[in-house]
Amino acid sequence: MFKGEIHMIILVADDERWIRKGIIKMIDQSRLVGETQVLEADTVEDALTLFAEYRPQIVISDVKFPTEDGCTLCERIYAIEKQTRIIMISGYDEFEYVKRALAYRAVDYLLKPVDKQVLNNTIQRCIEELTADLHITEEGHKESADREQSAGDAARSVDIQDVIKDIEDTIRKNYSEKYTLSGLALKYHLSEAYLSTVFKKRTGISLTSYIMQVKVERAKELMMTTQGKIWDIAAQVGYPDQHYFTKVFKKVTGESPTEYKTKLNRELYGEEHV
Template identity: 35%
Template structure:
């Protein structure tokens, strides 16, 4: 804590400094002033919590100083110290809120009791101030949330509480029009990823202009993600001009485009949802490929748009996947792009529909090839990064992303096929080891594993650097060597056990592979 001692007599200031139990009361800084003028300068700089002040001083006396403190530093606790036991000074001290009145010479015990009392009262009042400030901050933070919730209900519900909505500044009128502002992820990214700050900033821009023109109110529409709704009840003839100004200001402030659509005019508050739905369709129908400085859309009559379906290309997609080359998709992608952007027009509705079907088809193919897939982003999040600063959709960049995703899928398919083939050859090896004692034909292996004889023969040789017939001979010879060393079995019995009916043929093969006859091997 900080203490200021104000007295024109230096020895008085020194005496108070000497007698005070400062450390015990948490006082860490003590300042001195010889008159009121000096005191004001120190108060403005250091904001002391406790102030001891004489009443009779040159330039500015204690009375004027107390009055200034009450007006400019009311949280400080003041203690009057004077050599005069005068009711006039006592009354002035009480009038300006002084905690106590001490007479010179100052009694040490009374001084420290007064100091302790002042410190306790200041701490108690400071705790109250902090609690009130915290409560006020919470209320201020909750006000926009409460407003957004209630005004969202105004759109979605037919029940109207007249007084409740007027407290937000919503004014009754004979006519209304809803405008819809789309807030994408780029808006929050422009403000360090703080989505709430993005809404707060944009709503401040909107409502400042609406309030200035006394024509409407904007709020965060909680029933649908990424939307701000504006309700106009006046200035309908200037509505497009005002919305264009809002669009331009938002772009200047956070450097992000936020398209705006205007709904149809209505004559009742209970029809606000109709105007909102109209505005949403206008927004979804806006041409994303159009080059324009301002994206404020208005369509009094909505067109009957038929959405194109990616599902109609299913057979072509299947053929391209089977080819397992990105080149097989090039012509198909070009065809789909031309179909979807006919007359250089692509709506947000069509783009979202394409993304949805594209993800469905992708998942089906990933599932078919048993390939794991990472969690997919929300559809709107996937397209948000493909707009330039003016809101024009970057079609070429988007197609490039699609091709990269398809290339990645095809690569995984090839890897999966390679792993599968390798696993099959390992299984064939196990099959041969289990059946080495009989004559296993290549056709039998082909039938067992549903793979062509040519493929088996080729892949086995690549994997083990030996053909299948020689591999079987090696297994048999290793088994024969074990039996010859660890048993008294006859040579012809060993030959029969490992798959040879003719022991002479066995002896011939054994000598060729091992380098010695079976008898010589056993003798060694």
């Protein structure tokens, strides 16, 4: 986890909607580097489901839920991924929960009402720690990839070229699917470090960038050939979160989907209808 480019995912878990929305609103995304996606859950079960699917690097959770508590969430997350940074939120009368959360390696706890500056400073500290861990991991991956390449022979070189072509074809044909480096590496029985290195070496771009480019190009085609809404087109190319789709689209093209579609309609029809 957390290999290659950081795509920051933050999960906010609280059973009270107004608290979740308030925390999400307080997160200063201008201080975050790269793409950021914020998820939300109102139960421990939903939080664990989202964690298993998206593997957020930072989890912000209340210590108390109606049926389970945030300490249980903390324990179960660390059983899956020990690099996750968990920030617990508590009231003044919940210190026993806080002690349990810290025992399960929660990085910090914030008292209600949550202070915006304290929240963002804590998130920033988590990101700095994650970035430091990432640099250490990348150095290890580079050494591992170098060793694997040195051990490879001509036959393996041919095989990996076939694998790269198959990956490209698969992503283009099934652009609506969700792809990850770890998932593709597992499918082709390769280490993540080796696949990441050879893919970029042979294509000139990272696997993550290739996936985004394919999905955005297909989204542009759908905008040209259909009258689908932005949210519908986003879902068709594998981005159920329209906000995240917009960030990816703008990163690849330099403009938002709405701006692109407005310009396209103007060119095709001489009018602006999105």
